[in-house]
Amino acid sequence: MDRERLFILHQCEGIGWKRIYQMLKADPTLAQIFKMKSRELSNFFQLSEAAAEKLSRHLASSSFKKLFDTYNNANITFIAAGDPDYPVMLKSIFDPPWVIYAKGDVEYFSRTCISVVGTRKPTPYGIKSTSHLLLPLIRQGWTTVSGLASGIDTAVHRLSLSEKQPTIAVLGHGLGMVYPDSNKFLADQIVKKGILLSEFAYHNRPKKWQFPMRNRIISGLSPGTLIIEAQQKSGSLITADQALEQGREVFAVPGSILEPSCSGTNTLIQNGAKLVADFTDIVAEYPKAFSEAFS
Template sequence: MKENSLKYWLAWNKIPDIGPKRFYKLLEYFGSADAAWQVKSEEISEVLNLNPKISSKIFEEKNNTNPEWELDLIYKHKINVLTIEDALYPENLKTIYCPPPVLYFKGTIVESDKNSVSIVGSRKATYYGKMVAEKLGKDLALAGLTIISGMARGIDTAAHKGAISVNGRTIAVLGCGIDHIYPPENRRLAQEIQESGAVISEFPLSTLPERQNFPRRNRVISGLSLGTVVVEAAEKSGALITADFALEQGREVFAIPGNINSPLSNGSHNLIKQGAKLVNNYQDILEEIHIALPQKTAEKEMIKENTSLTEEEKTIYQIITKEPTQI
């Protein structure tokens, strides 16, 4: 998109009370973001059917927003931008209800990212949950899929790391502006993700990671994906919100069974009771989303890893279990 048009998309996106639904209505009525920016406030209020209180708030925000500054800001921070009118805008995301008009990102977005699966779960994950998430991220990345998650603590972090460990593609979706890395301890992970995929956000720069942003972020995680895998989730976990969005968007929902004595398994087990596909391994996911296995499979990678071990190391490797072991 040309800079002269892009700056108005960025400016409208900066106004919190506009949102995707109202923005698309303006776009449809006035024909372009820049044309809508030039019209009088009374006409916009009429088109959007705004009450006086909301109307006053929107136009106060609009008067404090400078399209040129918004454009300068993305150049200053070296941030890439896609609008829904751009050819590289993610195909899967474009089909959801009210997709984000604008995506800010660092890294790369490629056409093959349409073959993607999201892996989500608890921030307070168990050892088992993190191990499963990392292995799934690794195996699915080896199978040629892009791993989508939210870069939160716990399951998200493990899934991203699994993909990165085999040089696979992974995308992190933030619930804040892309100039804020949250949680802060994942700054290095964010850099690694940018080198093998992208860190993206629909929120304008300077947006803080506030609680109300995360459900909106979750719809993008599921929207980018062909299916969503819930690894560990308590009964009121944010991961279940992502699963609900996936169902609304007509995407597959998967769940990993866990320890029946762990509260972090309750949400996942309830999903399975409600019809989510139970996952034993990455192949269960590939079969459901109809992605053919390429030559480089997870099994081949496992064989390659094992053949590099000495005889003594192989003996130790066979003794080690997937549970913590006392030495």
Template sequence: MKNWLLHMKYCPSLSVKQLSKLWREIPKDRLRSLAPNEIAVFLEMPEEKSERFKQEFYHFNLVSTMNELDNREIQLVSIEDDYYPQLLRELYDPPLLLFARGDLELLAWEKLAIVGTRKMTEYGKQILHHLVEPLCKESLVIVSGLATGIDAQAHREALEVGGKTMAVIGSGFFNFYPRENMELFEVIMKSGLVLSEYAPHMTARKWHFPERNRIISGLCLGTLIIQAEKRSGSLITADAALNQNREVFAVPGGIFGLSSAGTNKLIQEGAKLVMDAQDIMEELRQ
């Protein structure tokens, strides 16, 4: 089924939710034999989208695609693989196929997600410096989304102390976003692991990021929010973690700071208040 999933990933007209619907509702032995018009009818695609999907379906070439992936050292992680992370399998809508570059052994490590605002302040940077090193010493892989701000700094802190880090991105490998973190992206592919649910040629789209966030939280035992505004995307990750029955942690901030409004609200709603790494480890060890 890995080749079939790869084929579907190279049909941009097929959304993540639609692919999940196919996987859940159609027996696996039938999926491989479905013609594109049958898929389009089952998913009730509008005529224009159906025609586009059919063109994408027949344009796909498995041999040339696999050669391209091999040349760029991109590996495939299927939900049917033994090394697919068990925590991800527990999701209602797990990613069925992930594109990966780096150390796949990290998939078996215990992980903590750290996310936060793109508008990181000096306070946020100090928090990361305070927390990441002791968390890495507990052999936790630091997982984040390689966005600007807290995400990127969480990755950097882990690398600087010799820890392990994993990035889940909202674009394909050939069109990495955001461009300002390209150097960090290259470093993590060499010394950590980068994952994407999207085919390498895909550009980032706004709906990719909430889809990506469910993977960040889904990989991890818990999610730590460091600085988040009231409408921050980081709160989407926190909601995903709660829906996945995972731990949610938050670092408090000043009551007048915009970048603390989201984290303080999370604490009011029951997220564990974090002042040091031990606060996190106490929960995870349970």
């Protein structure tokens, strides 16, 4: 796999994971694909004429140095699948990103991680549960992973930073912006003691369909994912499903049957997620979770 060609290909909007997989399978170095005309690209990879023409122009006109400088000037590290810095846990999932972009200290990928997600509108119970369960782990040096969304995600990142411990925020868009706007300051703090991470190109803006893709990275970075308050059909439950598909442990905080924000987590527990009442409930499963992740 040629890193520079992969990097350039990855910058082309509309060329997703499956399409890159097809191209790498046909041409592992991507050398021949970079020489193809639009009609050849269309025929080989079932692209529309417009998509093939756009890709052909992109491959012909893009300069690795110019694109790379955009990231380098923003202190963003480009990590391709197969690079030594690529997170080991993430590499083992079914569909690891071909390229990830990290802003911060990539050494934090090697620490014990716990992924945590939940509602954007937490109750006081949810916020207290977050602190009750995570503080002991954070103080033992665990790194939290979440999605920088409002609510539980924000509480998780802030909790780690308050203890001067690292946290990883996985974004559903490129690192050229921060969403939501209210978390711009938090994002700046994370860069100083953690990592902002994305599989999307620098200028890529938030799109609804990208956030479920982002969720597989959140769960993929850790042996286990903790869900704290989630309604039915929420993004947090998508993350839980991703974790299960990846063979990772799923933990859930129980809640009131009268509280809508707890209905999703209660259902997870009914369906086999581990009920968590204390941080030791998580610690007890982690040796097993690590071994199963690499089995």
